[in-house]
Amino acid sequence: MDDGSPLQEIPNLDFSNLEIVYLRQGDEGYRLSKARNLGIRSSKFENIIILDCDLAVSEDFILEHSWPLFISKNVVSIGLRDSRKCAKEDIQKFSKTDPSEIGELLSRDWRISTWLNKPGFESSNFCWWVCSGGNVAFHKSIFEDKGSFDERFVFWGGEDLDWAYRLYKRGRYFFINRDAKAFHFESKVFEYQVSRDAFKDKKEQLLVSLVPVYKNSEKIKGEVPYVSIFMTYFRKGEHILDALKSVERATSYRFEIVLLDDGSEDNLLEILELLDDNLRSKIKVIQKRHEGVEKAYIDCVNECNGEFVAQLDSDDLLLEGSIDLLVSKLVNSVCDVAYGKYQKFYDSDTQNLKDGWTFPLCIREKSIFESMYTHPLRVFRIRAFYRSSPFDNLGINSAVDFKFYSKLLMTSYGLFVNQNTYLYRQHENSISKRYSKSQIANLDIVLNHNFEVYNPLQALKLNDTDLNYDIVKGCGLSTSVEELESLIFVKAKKRNEKYEFFLPKEDFLELPHKGFKVVEYKSAIELLDFKIKKPS
Numbered sequence: 001m002d003d004g005s006p007l008q009e010i011p012n013l014d015f016s017n018l019e020i021v022y023l024r025q026g027d028e029g030y031r032l033s034k035a036r037n038l039g040i041r042s043s044k045f046e047n048i049i050i051l052d053c054d055l056a057v058s059e060d061f062i063l064e065h066s067w068p069l070f071i072s073k074n075v076v077s078i079g080l081r082d083s084r085k086c087a088k089e090d091i092q093k094f095s096k097t098d099p100s101e102i103g104e105l106l107s108r109d110w111r112i113s114t115w116l117n118k119p120g121f122e123s124s125n126f127c128w129w130v131c132s133g134g135n136v137a138f139h140k141s142i143f144e145d146k147g148s149f150d151e152r153f154v155f156w157g158g159e160d161l162d163w164a165y166r167l168y169k170r171g172r173y174f175f176i177n178r179d180a181k182a183f184h185f186e187s188k189v190f191e192y193q194v195s196r197d198a199f200k201d202k203k204e205q206l207l208v209s210l211v212p213v214y215k216n217s218e219k220i221k222g223e224v225p226y227v228s229i230f231m232t233y234f235r236k237g238e239h240i241l242d243a244l245k246s247v248e249r250a251t252s253y254r255f256e257i258v259l260l261d262d263g264s265e266d267n268l269l270e271i272l273e274l275l276d277d278n279l280r281s282k283i284k285v286i287q288k289r290h291e292g293v294e295k296a297y298i299d300c301v302n303e304c305n306g307e308f309v310a311q312l313d314s315d316d317l318l319l320e321g322s323i324d325l326l327v328s329k330l331v332n333s334v335c336d337v338a339y340g341k342y343q344k345f346y347d348s349d350t351q352n353l354k355d356g357w358t359f360p361l362c363i364r365e366k367s368i369f370e371s372m373y374t375h376p377l378r379v380f381r382i383r384a385f386y387r388s389s390p391f392d393n394l395g396i397n398s399a400v401d402f403k404f405y406s407k408l409l410m411t412s413y414g415l416f417v418n419q420n421t422y423l424y425r426q427h428e429n430s431i432s433k434r435y436s437k438s439q440i441a442n443l444d445i446v447l448n449h450n451f452e453v454y455n456p457l458q459a460l461k462l463n464d465t466d467l468n469y470d471i472v473k474g475c476g477l478s479t480s481v482e483e484l485e486s487l488i489f490v491k492a493k494k495r496n497e498k499y500e501f502f503l504p505k506e507d508f509l510e511l512p513h514k515g516f517k518v519v520e521y522k523s524a525i526e527l528l529d530f531k532i533k534k535p536s
Contacts, residue, residue, distance in 0.1 A: 001023050001024075001025075001035045001036065001038060001039035002022065002023065002024035002025070002035075003025060003027075003030070003031055003032060003034075003035040004024070004025055004026050004027025004028065004031070005024070005027075006027075010022075010024070021042065023038060023039060023042055025038060029154055030154055030155055030156065030194045031151070031154060032133075032149075032153070032159060033149035033150055033151045033152075033153050033154075033159045034149075034151045036050060036133065036149050037148045037149055037151065040140065040143050040148075043140065045140075046139055046140050046141075047065075047066060047069045047137065047138075047139060047140070048137065048138055048139070048140055048143065049062065049065050049136070049137040050133050050134070050135070050136050050137075051134070051135055051182065052134040052135070052182075052184075054184060054185065055081060055134065055135065055182040055183060055184055056094060056099035056102075056182065056183045056185065057099065057181075057182050057183070058098050058099065058100060058181060058183075059098065060179070061079075061180060061181070061182065064079075064177060064179040064180040064181075065077050065079060065137035065177060065180045066137070068137075068175050068177065069137060069138065069139055072173065073139040073141055073142070074139075074142075074171065074172055074173055074387075075138070075139075075172070075173050075174075075175050076128075076131065076136065076137070076138045076142070076164075076167060076172050076173070076174050076175065077136065077137040077138065077175050077177045077180060078130060078131050078132070078135075078136055078174060078175065078176050078177055079135035079136060079137070079177050079180035079181060079182060080109040080111070080112070080135070080176075080177075080178055080180070080181050080182070081109050081132075081134060081135050081181065081182045081183065081184050082100075082105060082106075082107065082108055082109055082181065082182075082183050082184070083105075083106040083107045083183075083184045083185075083186055084099070084102065084103045084104065084105055084106055084183050084184070084185055084186070085103050085104050085106050085185065085186055086102050086103030086104075086185050087103065090102050090103050099183040099185075100181075100183060102183075103185065106186060111130045111132075115127075115129065115130050116130065116176060122176045125331075125332075125334075127174045127176065128164040128165060128167065128168040128172075128174050129161070129164070130176070131160060131161075131163070131164035131167075131174060132160050133149070133159065133160045133163065134160075134182075135180065135182045137177075137180070138172075142167065142170075142172060145170065146166065146170065147163070147166065147167055147170070149163050150162050150163070150210065152206060153203070153206065154199075155194075155198060155199035155200075155202060155203050156194050156195070156196045156198070156203075157196065157203060158203045158206060158207050161207060161211055161214065162206075162207065162210045162211055165210075165211045165213070168383060169307055169382050169383055169386075170382075170383065170386050171382075171383040171384070171385070171386030171387035171389075172383075208220060208222055209222035209223040209224065210222070210223060210224050211224070212224060212225070212226035212253075212254060212307065213226075213307070218253050218254065219252055219253055219254060220254065221254060222254055224305055224306075225253075225254050225255050225256040225282075225305055225306040226253040226254050226255065226306055226307055226308065227251055227253045227254070227255040227256075227306045227307075227308045227309070227310060227323060227327065228255065228256050228257075228258055228304035228305060228306030228308070228309045228310070228382070229247055229255060229256070229257045229258070229309075229310045229311075229312050229323075230257075230258045230260075230297075230300045230301050230303075230304055230309055230310070230311055230312075231243070231244075231257060231258070231259045231260070231300070231311075231312050231313070231314050232260050232262055232293055232296040232297060232300055232313075232314065233259055233260065233261050233262065233264060233268060233314045234261075234262045234263070234264045234290070234293070234296075234314075235264045235266060237266055237267065237268065237271050239314065239315035239316075239425065240268070240271060240272075240314050240315075241271065241274060241275065242317060243312055243313070243314050243315060243316060243317060243318075244257065244259075244272075244275060244279065244283070245275075245279070246312075246317040246318040246319075247279075247312065247318060247323075248279060249318065249319075249320045249321075250310075250318035250319065250320065250321065250322045250323040250324070251310075251321075251322075251323035251324050251327075252321075252324055253323070253324065253327065255282060255306065255323075256282050256283075256284060256304070256305065256306065257282055257283045257284065258284050258286065258300055258301075258303045258304050259283055259284065259285050259286070259314075260285075260286045260288070260296050260299060260300040260303075261285060261286065261287045261288070262288065262290050262291065262292070262293065262296040263287075263288060263289045263290030263291070264290070268285070268287075269285065272285070284303065286299070286300065286303060292397060293397065293400050294393055294394065294395070294396055294397070294400050294403070295393060297391075297400060297404055298391050301382075301385050304382060306382060307381065307382060308323075308327050308330065308379055308380070308381060308382070309379065309380055309381075309382050309385070310323050310326070310377065310378070310379045311376070311377070311378050311379075312377075313376075313424075313425075315425045315427070316376070316422065316423060316424055316425050317350075317422070317423040317425070318377060318421070318422060318423075319377075319420055319421050319422060319423065322340065322377050322421035322422065323377070323379060325340070325417060325419060325421065326338040326339070326340060326377065326378075326379040326417060326421065327379060329415060329417055330379065330381065330415075333413075333415060334413055335362075335412065335413040335414055335415045336380055336381040336383065336384035336408070336412035336413060336414070337362075337374065337378065337379075337380045337381075337384060337405065337408055337409060337412055337413070337414035337415070338378070338379050338380070338414065338415050338416075338417060339362075339374045339375060339376065339377060339378045339379070339414065339415075339416060339417070339421075340376075340377050340416070340417045340418075340419050340420065340421030340422065341355070341356065341358045341360075341375075341417075341418065341419060341420045341421060341422075342356040342358070342375055342376050342377065342420065342421065342422040342423065342424050343355055343356055343420055343422070343423055343424070344356050344423075344424045344425075344426055345423060345424075345425060345426065346425075346426045346427070347425070347426070347427050350423065353423070356375060356424055357375070357500065358375055358416075359373045359375075359416075359500070360416050360418055360502055361416060362374070362413070362414035362415050362416045364409045364413065364414065367405065367406055367409050367414065368406045368409055368410060368450050368454065369447065369450060369451070369454075370447075371402070371443065372399070372401060372402040372405075372443075374401075374405040374409075374414060376421070376422040376424060377421035377422040378405065380405075380408055380412075381412075384408045384411065384412040385408065387411045387412065388407045388408050388410060388411050388412075391403075391404070391407055392449065392453070394442075394445055394446065394449055396438075396442040396445055396446070397438065397442070398438055398439045398442045399439060399442035399443045399445070399446050402443060402446050403446045403449075406446065406450055407450075407453075410450075410453075410454055487502045487503065487504060487505070487523070488502065488503055488504070488505055488508045488521050488522070488523065489502055489521065489522050489523070490502075490503065490508065490511070490518060490520070490521045491518075491519045491520040491521070492511060492516040492517060492518050492519055493516070493517045493519060494515050494516050494517070495515070499516070508521070
């Protein structure tokens with residue numbers, strides 16, 4: 001792919017043993033992204049390797065990049081590159097000698113010492129940082145799924161970081177392929193065809209706008225949000241403004257609100273005009289015919305661009321700092337889903353709050369095969385959504401939250417944060433009220449579907465030793481398994497009301513004096529030994 005070389009410099013490409021398609025675009029400045037996009041679109045095979053034209057490769061280079069792509073179409077194979085120096089008399093050696101043996105070594109790939117030798121980096125949430133388009137391989141379907149290079153990068157550098165960040169959010173897996181090595185033979189500085197410092201300020205501005213984590217820009221205004229809040233709306237005009245206003249209190253990050261109007265046929269757009277311009281500018285409204293809340297969830301999340309996604313029902317409220325709290329718990333965790341505690345109120349009476357039921361320990365098997373434990377507020381990495389897709393339409397009008405979050409947890413971990421984050425409004429027109437009779441039946445539909453689609457080889461194992469700390473810390477109640485053993489899980493009754501909660505052993509004996517009748521109790525640590533039981 002030629003980015004506008006003078007016609008007299010077009011190389012001789014007459015190689016009888018290679019099929020070469022030569023493409024050239026006119027010289028309109030530095031247009032690497034456009035050249036790559038054109039080359040990939042013009043390719044006829046499914047597996048793509050991008051290689052800078054000043055790199056030489058070893059005999060098994062294509063094989064080393066190819067085998068990960070045959071394992072999964074969702075993998076990006078990141079090759080490495082060493083720098084070497086050769087003399088003029090060495091040029092004839094390239095047709096017969098491996099490039100690793102030509103000339104002298106100048107330096108190993110800089111990413112090895114800076115990033116790759118750090119313990120755990122290659123399996124971390126940040127390994128996409130080292131993705132370079134100079135030596136990388138992927139399946140063409142990744143490119144076709146919003147994976148083209150941004151052609152606004154018309155200066156040296158930056159396009160790879162933006163590209164890798166978008167792929168990371170789409171749930172791609174990055175594999176550091178140490179055997180797919182290329183060798184860069186150094187040019188003289190005066191031979192560079194473009195200045196690497198020209199338009200540096202413009203490059204920085206574009207990266208800050210497109211990649212919120214670049215230089216800790218998550219709270220700086222930019223084109224791409226760090227957090228998306230997804231809301232589905234159907235005839236809840238009397239509460240929608242309060243719900244939207246609560247978002248501004250819940251996060252200090254740059255955010256967007258994706259509001260899907262599921263065919264409510266009311267005056268939603270007129271209602272939104274009552275908001276101030278700043279908040280209204282962050283709302284993306286999607287209007288569609290009514291197809292039910294199940295499909296509305298998927299359509300809405302598909303429109304989210306943030307790395308993290310929070311869910312807010314259009315008649316509920318977020319508490320101050322709640323989104324920031326859950327995001328902060330996820331940033332350096334192996335988990336992709338976080339949720340907190342919530343409180344309930346009736347209609348508009350926010351002065352009388354009651355604690356909602358919470359289960360303060362995220363156990364994936366319970367959340368997939370038993371019932372709804374991931375209570376609001378919920379925040380998840382957008383990659384968990386794409387890794388869990390597709391989401392089958394089960395034709396249900398309730399238990400949709402259970403279906404959605406149990407599917408997310410099939411390919412990711414979750415954690416519980418022991419702080420109030422959400423106010424849940426109870427009223428006569430809520431989904432839980434309208435469809436209360438079908439709730440149990442729909443729960444069974446989801447459970448049986450989960451048993452059909454769950455693949456334990458695809459999902460992570462709960463007992464991985466390196467994850468136990470995160471799981472226990474995530475419950476928000478203790479920082480070690482030993483401390484968790486000091487808690488009692490209790491099922492109790494009081495005035496015909498049922499309760500489930502955790503409390504220290506010393507407080508357990510006080511329950512009868514407080515009017516509670518204990519129905520069942522066990523050590524909290526026993527909950528980690530939950531066994532899957534298929535419902536009858």
